[in-house]
Amino acid sequence: MYPKEIEKLLLKVQKPGRYVGGELGEVIKDKRDVDVRFAFCFPDTYEIGMSHLGIKILYSLFNEKPYIWCERVFAPWIDMEAQMREHDIPLYALESGDPISDFDFIGFTLQYELSYTNVVNMLDLGGIPLLSKDRHGLEHIVVAGGPCACDPEPIADFIDIFFLGDGEEVDLEVIELYRECKREGRSRAEFLRLAANIKGVYVPSLYDISYNEDGTINAITPLDGAPEVIEKRVMMDMDESFYPDNFVVPNIEIVHDRAVEEIFRGCIRGCRFCQAGFLYRPVREKSVECISRQCHALCRNTGYDEVSLSSLSSSDYSQVVPLLKELNSWAKPENVSLSLPSLRVDGFTDDILDEIKTVRKSGLTFAPEAGSQRLRDAINKNVREDELINTCRVAFEGGYTTVKLYFMIGLPTETMDDVADIANLGRKVVDTFYSAENRPKGKSPRVTVSASSFVPKPFTPFQWEPQDSMDTLREKQRHIKESITTKKITFNYHDSDTSFLEAVFARGDRRLGKAVLEAHKRGMRFDGWSDCFSLQNWLEVFEDCGIDPTFYANRRRSFDEILPWDHLDYGIKKSFLKRECERAYNSETSPNCREKCLGCGAAKYGGGVCFEKR
């Protein structure tokens, strides 16, 4: 229950429903009955955080344990933050309304780099000392997981423990250890040292980083017996892995307001720009039977009439047609619709089209990522133009009129001709509509071309690459705009300013912590929101902290440089990434995991796609 004092503030802010909890499915316990209170913080608004699958899984998993009470915390929007600061209301958890300073664990999920200032701001709003070194006693353990934990160095000063990889087991092991330490009256330092020996746990304060004169890293040295290398955790048996049979169902509209079923983790593709495609290796699938059972339970328990099948590339699910048939056997009679995001062009067969067409007809979305075949080969995005055009033709003949195409600019090896081909591909899709025999009569096609700016990420073959300068990116955007000659194409592009900041933090090191803290002091947060983000302010922060952001974003690293995340092991060998990078330079594609194993290193986990019969 929200604190009574906020009632007077709620009608002064937008969407007060964000701040009150009380949804169906929320878990209420008596705090006197539990040993560990866990504040699960999502460093963005309620609508975004509540749409996120990871928080739903861990929320249910933790609350299954009678001795843990896990509650939800979201970043208050700026209007609410102002009210809370004015009236001295600390950041509170939605279930109990208690301030987060009452909690043992304050856990963040790090989905995007631009939420770092929100992490710090939330600690501040909760009255928690911001820096790890200023927190004493066995309480307020600040932990974080999620994809950004693969290079967490820019916020290492603020976080006590990072979880690498899948959280389902390691989180509970750490909570269990904490419970023991509390019982035995151990110190915070002792607890952290013990935690560091659990696989998948990274305690940044136990590592010393030294630098060379040129600013690159000289050495990463573990202290106090902490392991040299921290290995990520993986759930290998997805059917046996915990999955919630109920969600907290929001009372207000959120971004993705539907049941979500994860059908597999990982991706077989190995697109060279895509971090998720490497971080979550190897591919591990759930069985058709398991997916159907879990989806059905979720719909029954939540009342949702829409299920989204979640994965990095839905059509790569090895049993996709049997799965859709099985799901439709109960979904149709119960008026439940299925949605299948992240479909790939080459997997989009008539069969699949038939199965999903019966349910919902929305626009088609494709992500060719690059305009020319040459560049698509270089980034290993194995989408062929004829396949894409063919799929569009099938779809147009099936009654579709809108197609969205997603591209990236600033990819390694990209030329201006590659950039112009983005517009050309859009035009070819328009032409396909007019040449389709059974196209919807009297309608015209709407093709949206979106271009985002490429951000090089750790654990990808492009981790050594410079990001294009902002000027170059703007020039490329202009070039696409000028190359589009038809009104049937709408061109959207993302602001290159935020991509620049993202690139700084994605491959940042510990020295950036100073800038994050300074930015927080200057009131910066919600950097992912154009209403709040200001590159100018960030450039001033970097300048005042003596940091050159281009060192992180726009510098080419040599293959033998020590990278800030070299002590973190996601199962991917550096030699493999290097090989893939060199193939990119030669515009050579690589086969996917089902066609041929490339020996990336993830087979050491002993399961998944690596051991499928080929």
Place this chain on the structure above:
Amino acid sequence: MKNVRVFFEKHGSCKYISHLDTNRVMLRAIGKSRLNIWYTEGFNRHAYITFALPLSLGFASTCESMDFRILDDDEDLSSVPERLNACLPEGIRVYRCIESVHKPADIESAEYDITLEDTSDNISAKELSDKLNAFLELPEILVDKKTKKGMKQVDLKQYILDFRMKDPEKTSFTLTLPAGATLNINPNLLINAFAEYVSAELYADITRTGVYIKGGEDFA
């Protein structure tokens, strides 16, 4: 097929669910409860529900109603509240289900329990109550009201159908105002005018406690 009306309370965190969101919450609850109700025809089929008198965001209520059609004539209506409550958030509680008697268009007025407070604590509750009494004694209370034809100045005084101070120590009172499709007066209109009159920022805790048809009979 039966035309059915359920009555429910809305309070606590559910005060902050807008009318549109309430609609969504109810649709989901009906789906989950598996009540056999009438769906609209056509491609985008959905359960058909309507609300007689939408409630403003931030108001609690003891007397909301929602209408739908039950397909099975033999359905036991007395079990409906329990079935729906199992599928609704705590802050929405259904307490009665009947075959509807009146038409939503019959609604003429609504009653509210209101407690006022000066957010900056400059005016005591007692003082505020005195000022409210004086304010309501004014010959006219002119406010700007949004209508379909744009802003219009209206005299609220004529619309106050009933006013009773319940507890002057807390500035708690009961107010009855016109409500319904033809003329609807939101109590916030009066409260805002009063806030201006006392030059203070007021916090109003508002609960709708009755919905009436002609002659003050309960809407049923």
